[in-house]
Amino acid sequence: MKSSIFEATVNNNSTLIIPPLIGISFKEKDINRVRVWIRFKEKEVSFYAALQKRQKYFFIWFGKRHQKALNLYPNDYFEVQLFQDNSIYGVEMPVELKVVFESDPEAFKHFEALSMGKIRSIIYSIERLKKSDSRLDKGILMSRRLKMGIRDVKLLFKSI
Secondary structure: OEOOOEEEOEEOOOEEEEOHHHHHHHHHOOOOEEEEEEEEOOEEEEEEEEOEEEOOEEEEEOOHHHHHHHOOOOOOOEEEEEEEOOOOOOOOOOHHHHHHHHHOHHHHHHHHOOOHHHHHHHHHHHHOOOOHHHHHHHHHHHHHHHHOOOOOHHHHHOOO
């Protein structure tokens, strides 16, 4: 499922209001996670988000990182399209993390036993690292700690 392309602006510096008809069409099909595509001038970003509803408004969180990548300023209007999230975890897993889990099936079992929120937190923590070597090193560290029984995401990556 995908929405039509619509025009939007950032609300309160971090939320993106979704038109009611689009929000309703996703929620009626019990779709709560979406892949978001945004274009502003010549730049584009794509990311995963939770489609949320408060009172009568539908919205997604639209972080500063993505706003900065697009060079957005308050009151800028841009194009948005939502797609049904078909990913396993609600976000794409970095290649380096896949490699770690392929080489360590026990760690993968521990990873899969976590809540979806913790799984996404781990993936985001790895994804944000700029260098591939760093992502691989942190993935290995995290897998060792998962096997030790550590479940607190902050402790999975903290240096000892």
